[in-house]
Every structure is written in structure tokens, then in C-alpha cells.
Amino acid sequence: MSVAFASVPSRDHGRNMNFTHCPDEVVLDRYTIQRGIGMGGFGEVYFAISQAGKEVALKRIQRNLDVELRGVSHCLNLKHNNLVSLHDICRDDDDQAWVVMEYVSGKNLREVLDGADAARGFVPQVPSMETGLPISEVRRWFSGMAAGVAHLHSAGLVHRDLKPGNLFDDDGVIKVGDYGLSKFISTSHRGGHTESVGTFHYMAPEIGRGQYGREIDIYAMGIILFELLTGMTPFNGETPQEIIIKHLSATPDVSMIPREYRHAIASCLEKDPAHRPSDVPSLMAMLPWKSSVTWTDADRIPVIDPQQVASNEQPARPVSPPTRSAASPATAPAVTLRNPSSEEPIARAIRNSVTDLGLWWKNLERSPGSKFVIVLATIFILLFNTHWLLPALSIVGFIYVPYYIIRHMVLQISEPDTYAYPNPDSTTSNTSPSHSFASADARLSDPTPVPKRLSKTQVRQMLRESLAARSRTTLAAEWTTSGMISMIVAATLLLITSVIGLRNATVSPMALSPYVWMACVVWIGSFGLLGLGKAWESSDGEGMLRRLSSSFLGAGVGVVAYLLAEMLMVPMDVGLGRDIDATSLPVSFYHLSGVPKAAAMMAHFAVLFGLLRMWKPVDPLRRARLSLWAVAVAVVGEWLVHQVIPVPQPSGMLIAGGIIVMTQMSAPWVKADSVATLATMRKA
Numbered sequence: 001m002s003v004a005f006a007s008v009p010s011r012d013h014g015r016n017m018n019f020t021h022c023p024d025e026v027v028l029d030r031y032t033i034q035r036g037i038g039m040g041g042f043g044e045v046y047f048a049i050s051q052a053g054k055e056v057a058l059k060r061i062q063r064n065l066d067v068e069l070r071g072v073s074h075c076l077n078l079k080h081n082n083l084v085s086l087h088d089i090c091r092d093d094d095d096q097a098w099v100v101m102e103y104v105s106g107k108n109l110r111e112v113l114d115g116a117d118a119a120r121g122f123v124p125q126v127p128s129m130e131t132g133l134p135i136s137e138v139r140r141w142f143s144g145m146a147a148g149v150a151h152l153h154s155a156g157l158v159h160r161d162l163k164p165g166n167l168f169d170d171d172g173v174i175k176v177g178d179y180g181l182s183k184f185i186s187t188s189h190r191g192g193h194t195e196s197v198g199t200f201h202y203m204a205p206e207i208g209r210g211q212y213g214r215e216i217d218i219y220a221m222g223i224i225l226f227e228l229l230t231g232m233t234p235f236n237g238e239t240p241q242e243i244i245i246k247h248l249s250a251t252p253d254v255s256m257i258p259r260e261y262r263h264a265i266a267s268c269l270e271k272d273p274a275h276r277p278s279d280v281p282s283l284m285a286m287l288p289w290k291s292s293v294t295w296t297d298a299d300r301i302p303v304i305d306p307q308q309v310a311s312n313e314q315p316a317r318p319v320s321p322p323t324r325s326a327a328s329p330a331t332a333p334a335v336t337l338r339n340p341s342s343e344e345p346i347a348r349a350i351r352n353s354v355t356d357l358g359l360w361w362k363n364l365e366r367s368p369g370s371k372f373v374i375v376l377a378t379i380f381i382l383l384f385n386t387h388w389l390l391p392a393l394s395i396v397g398f399i400y401v402p403y404y405i406i407r408h409m410v411l412q413i414s415e416p417d418t419y420a421y422p423n424p425d426s427t428t429s430n431t432s433p434s435h436s437f438a439s440a441d442a443r444l445s446d447p448t449p450v451p452k453r454l455s456k457t458q459v460r461q462m463l464r465e466s467l468a469a470r471s472r473t474t475l476a477a478e479w480t481t482s483g484m485i486s487m488i489v490a491a492t493l494l495l496i497t498s499v500i501g502l503r504n505a506t507v508s509p510m511a512l513s514p515y516v517w518m519a520c521v522v523w524i525g526s527f528g529l530l531g532l533g534k535a536w537e538s539s540d541g542e543g544m545l546r547r548l549s550s551s552f553l554g555a556g557v558g559v560v561a562y563l564l565a566e567m568l569m570v571p572m573d574v575g576l577g578r579d580i581d582a583t584s585l586p587v588s589f590y591h592l593s594g595v596p597k598a599a600a601m602m603a604h605f606a607v608l609f610g611l612l613r614m615w616k617p618v619d620p621l622r623r624a625r626l627s628l629w630a631v632a633v634a635v636v637g638e639w640l641v642h643q644v645i646p647v648p649q650p651s652g653m654l655i656a657g658g659i660i661v662m663t664q665m666s667a668p669w670v671k672a673d674s675v676a677t678l679a680t681m682r683k684a
């Protein structure tokens with residue numbers, strides 16, 4: 001088969017992509033390709049026409065062949081109004097696998113949601129009801145998906161990749177597609193599958209443990225419902241790791257969702273799959289809609305009644321909500337993620353007031369003419385009061401801007417949004433700025449259950465697993481980001497130390513060079529440690545091997561420190577910290593004057609890095625983001641090493657302390673004591 005590269009405009013977000021096959025090319029001896037539709041994680045999708053004139057979508061499988069084909073072959077015989085039909089699986093002359101499926105001309109939900117954002121002119125940063133789809137649309141999409149997924153489940157299959165991009169609107173009928181990742185549910189198949197599949201925003205926490213029960217579809221449905229209602233997924237982050245960690249540990253903030261949906265969403269997003277709705281009918285019974293689907297008896301195989309879709313009648317057999325464990329908390333504390341920017345209380349209060357004002361204005365029963373008069377009058381009042389309004393607003397601005405910046409910096413340093421857990425104490429206390437500002441009244445009366453937490457060990461284990469699941473590219477990107485952050489921290493340290501050190505001296509390049517030298521060595525040491533830490537964060541590892549590797553790194557840092565000192569002409573014969581008898585020092589390490597040679601610098605830092613387990617402060621599961629104890633240990637440790645292999649002081653101690661500060665400030669962190677608190681709560 002000829003392989004040509006064609007750049008064809010696709011429906012996939014309007015991007016031009018290089019498809020392997022060209023329009024008019026005949027594949028599988030009977031399908032003429034019309035155009036490329038898009039590319040997914042597993043292959044390219046084409047729109048094609050068969051010899052008999054039937055329109056089909058062809059998916060050319062590129063990667064993860066076994067996963068995809070094993071799933072698809074189970075799905076060939078499924079027939080359901082809400083499922084994209086799979087016609088066949090074929091191989092071409094090059095032994096390339098193709099899935100032949102029903103072509104859906106309508107948009108997928110991803111396109112619909114993105115289109116709604118585009119129409120609004122912005123992508124929502126904070127979930128709210130204003131940014132979701134209209135309730136009638138939410139219901140249409142969700143019910144259609146539910147019917148399709150329920151059919152998959154009743155056939156013993158799990159979709160495993162439910163997401164808006166896999167839900168299609170086919171002339172008003174919602175269809176679930178791409179169930180190539182589905183798999184028969186059987187005891188032998190439910191665990192142990194370690195291949196990372198699916199999409200991070202919709203990925204249930206137990207997927208990290210290789211569990212692929214139907215509960216992962218229920219979880220994804222909860223996320224999709226949240227997104228349909230608010231335009232945003234509940235767990236977001238800059239990196240897949242952040243998102244995974246939030247799936248594992250963060251409590252979704254459902255406070256902005258209408259009360260009648262909160263219970264269903266919070267139940268679907270339970271961390272423990274056993275506490276989610278046991279099946280799709282149970283989930284649907286929790287929603288405030290009359291179901292258009294009739295669910296049958298105990299096995300709950302859904303039977304779609306097309307008449308009911310239109311007539312919106314009650315289900316013939318009401319389904320009771322799933323039973324909940326007695327241990328489940330009865331009330332829903334309005335706990336939100338610690339996101340400094342989105343939860344700033346004053347900004348949030350202003351935003352809420354503006355929203356309320358907007359709602360009041362919308363519901364105001366006045367003619368357009370009188371509304372126009374009100375607007376005009378308001379503008380006049382504001383204009384005539386500018387003499388005091390503007391100064392007042394300026395004063396507020398002057399106070400608010402520094403407050404906002406300091407608050408943001410403090411929260412970023414003490415508890416970054418990206419790896420934070422909700423604080424269990426926030427259920428009773430409202431003193432922290434990170435708490436939700438939902439009213440106390442709402443907190444008391446809201447019956448939404450809090451998703452149950454896992455034990456400390458379970459969470460830690462899952463965190464390690466999720467850390468291990470990241471690709472090398474992701475790790476490299478994270479390492480680079482941390483390296484850049486550490487560069488900023490190094491520049492700040494340089495500024496602080498040089499301002500303090502040179503406060504009574506004349507500032508000259510020579511006077512500055514020791515500070516620049518220290519900052520460079522600290523940065524290089526930190527960057528190396530961040531790299532080691534990144535490579536090692538997915539497991540506890542073997543101690544001795546890590547000490548040795550760390551020592552090697554230390555030796556490298558020593559060499560660089562020596563060369564930099566030569567380059568910058570940093571005096572190495574001052575501040576050796578004690579009156580060294582040069583004759584007592586090994587000549588291979590020191591000059592006769594006592595000035596350290598490269599070997600001394602290498603040995604000093606090699607011993608320091610190996611002795612102190614310097615990679616520990618980089619571990620995302622370390623106890624505190626910034627431990628002053630660790631800094632003190634590093635400084636004292638360096639001083640001890642200095643007693644045996646001296647280097648210039650206090651530079652040596654400043655470098656050791658600086659490296660520990662910098663690595664801690666730049667390395668990602670998961671708040672481990674919250675994990676402990678959660679575990680304690682659970683036991684209680």
C-alpha cells in the first residue's frame with residue numbers, strides 16, 4: 001500500500017494535520033478516503049465512502065495496538081441508539097489495523113463546549129453556572145451518554161475513556177463513541193493492567209492502581225456533568241501530575257453547582273469506587289430529571305424507549321439511590337481547592353456581587369425604556385461623584401494591590417495550589433483564606449456528601465504510582481520549570497546576601513564576585529538535585545545507591561565551584577573559618593598556603609551530598625514545603641565536613657543552606673501532613 005503524507009484540514013480544532021493517507025486513496029480494497037477527520041491518541045480518523053456508497057469513519061490504529069483491538073473486538077456486536085456503531089476491524093496489506101465505524105457528522109461535545117467558550121469570548125477560569133450549557137442541553141447530552149454507557153455496562157464492558165471528545169451529537173441523538181478502550185469486566189480482568197490509558201481530566205483515581213471497573217465510567221460521568229453545568233472540569237492543573245494528584249486527594253468544589261445536582265456529582269467523584277453510585281440507573285435516579293430511559297429489573301439492563309425521550313415520562317420502575325455507608329459524612333462542608341488566585345476573598349465577594357447584580361438586572365421587570373433610564377441615571381450619579389469616588393477607589397487600589405500580591409506570594413510559597421489538599425479543618429473553621437466563602441447556612445443545610453478519603457498509606461502509594469506514570473517528556477518539562485524557578489530564587493538570594501554583605505562596602509565587580517559565585521554554585525547544585533529528585537520521586541529507592549549518586553553529583557558541584565571561583569577570581573584564601581595549619585592538609589588537596597585545590601572542593605561537596613541525603617528535600621511527598629530544620633541540618637553538616645576537608649567560609653555554609661532552601665522552594669510538594677490528618681479522620 002502506498003503511504004502518502006497529506007496536509008488536510010480536519011475538524012479537530014481546525015488544525016492542519018499530516019495524515020498518512022490522501023483523499024481519493026482506496027484503502028482496505030473498498031473504502032475511498034474523502035478526508036482526514038482528526039487524530040487521537042491511538043490513531044488517525046478518516047471520513048470514507050464504501051464501494052456501495054456507505055459513509056463510514058475509518059480509524060487507523062497506530063499505537064497501543066493490543067489495548068485498542070482487544071477492546072474493539074468485544075464491541076463489534078453491540079447495537080444501541082446511543083452508541084456509535086462499530087462495523088468491522090480489518091487489516092490492510094501492510095498489516096495495519098483499521099476500525100470501520102459509523103460516521104457521525106455532528107459535533108462532539110468538546111467542540112460544543114469550546115464553541116460555547118468562543119461565543120462567550122472567553123474560556124472560563126472559575127466554574128460557574130453562567131459558563132455551562134443550558135440545562136436542557138445538559139440533560140440531553142447527559143441522558144444520551146447515560147443510556148449508551150448503561151448499555152455498554154450491561155454488556156459487561158467498561159468504556160474507560162469517557163470524555164466530551166467521545167460524545168457526538170448525531171442529528172439530535174447523542175452517541176457515545178471510541179469505546180475501543182472498553183474491556184469485559186471479569187475478576188481476572190479488573191486489576192493488574194498498568195498501561196496508562198485515557199484522559200487525565202476524566203480519569204478516576206483508582207486507574208493509577210490498575211483498576212478498571214465500571215466505576216471509572218461513573219466517575220468520568222460525574223466530571224462530565226460538572227463540566228456540562230459549569231464549563232470547566234473540577235480538577236485542573238498545569239501538568240498531568242497536578243491533575244492526577246487532585247483526582248487522588250482534592251475535594252471537588254461543588255458549591256457553585258445547583259443544589260439538586262451536587263449530591264449526584266459528589267457521589268460520582270468519591271475517591272473510593274465502592275462509594276460511587278453502583279450503576280448508571282442509580283446515578284440517574286439521583287438527578288432531578290425524569291428519566292427518558294426505562295431501566296429494567298435487578299440486572300438493570302437499560303431499554304431505551306424512543307417515545308419517552310420525547311415525552312419525558314417518569315421511568316416505569318423508579319430506581320432507589322445507592323445505599324451509603326454509615327461512615328459517610330452527612331453534611332457537605334463547602335471545601336474548595338486552595339487556589340490563591342481564584343479564592344481571593346475580596347475578589348470573590350466582588351465577583352459574587354456583580355453576578356447577583358446581573359441576575360437582579362436580568363429579572364427586573366421593567367420595560368427596555370425604563371431600564372435605559374436607570375442605566376443613564378446611574379452613569380450620571382457616578383460621573384457627578386467622581387471627585388470623591390476616584391480618590392476613594394485609588395486608595396482602595398493602593399491597599400488592595402500590595403495585599404493581593406503578598407497574599408498570592410505567601411500562599412504560593414506556603415501551600416501551592418498545584419499540590420495542595422483541602423484542609424479537613426475547614427469543615428469547622430472559617431479562618432483560613434483558603435476556605436470557601438459559601439455561607440455558613442449553606443454549609444449546614446447542604447446535604448451533599450463529602451467524598452470519602454483514603455488512608456494515608458493508600459494515598460501515598462497512589463501518589464507514588466501516579467508520579468511513576470508520567471512520561472519522560474513530562475518529567476523533563478517539570479525539571480526545566482523547577483530549574484527556572486530555582487534560578488529566580490538564586491537571583492533573589494544573590495540580591496539579599498549581597499545587599500547585606502556589601503552594605504558598608506564599595507560595590508565593585510570584585511566585591512560582588514563572591515556573591516555571584518555562591519549564587520551560581522547554589523543554582524547548579526539545586527538544578528542537579530532537582531534532576532535526581534525528579535528521577536527518583538516515584539519510589540523510595542535504594543538508600544546506598546542514592547547516596548553514591550548524590551555524592552557523584554556533589555563532586556561535580558565541587559569541580560564547577562572551583563572552576564567558577566577561578567573564572568570569577570573569587571579569593572579562596574580568605575574565610576577558611578579556622579586557623580588552618582596548611583602543613584597538616586594533604587598536598588594533593590591543598591596548596592601550601594592552605595587554599596583548596598579542585599580535588600578538595602570535589603571531595604568536600606561529594607561527602608556533603610552523600611552524607612546528608614541532599615535529594616530528600618526534592619521529594620514531593622516530603623513533610624513540609626520549606627523545612628528550616630533541613631536547612632539547619634545542611635548548614636551544621638557542612639560545618640562538620642569543613643572540619644575535615646575545609647573550604648572557604650562562610651561561603652560553604654551559605655552554599656549548603658542555599659541549596660536546601662532553593663530545592664525546597666522550586667520542587668513540587670504534596671502536603672503530607674494533610675494526608676496524615678485525613679487518615680486520622682478516617683480512623684475516627
Ligand SMILES: Nc1ncnc2c1ncn2[C@@H]1O[C@H](COP(=O)(O)OP(=O)(O)OP(=O)(O)O)[C@@H](O)[C@H]1O
Pocket residue numbers: 011012037038039040041042043044045057059084101102103104105108161165166177178
Ligand atoms: N465515528 C466518528 N465519526 C466522526 N468523527 C469521528 C468519529 N470517531 C472519531 N471522530 C473524530 O475524529 C477525531 C479523532 O478521534 P479519536 O477518537 O481518534 O481521538 P480522540 O478521541 O480525540 O483521542 P483518543 O483516541 O486519544 O481518546 C476527533 O475529532 C473525533 O471527533
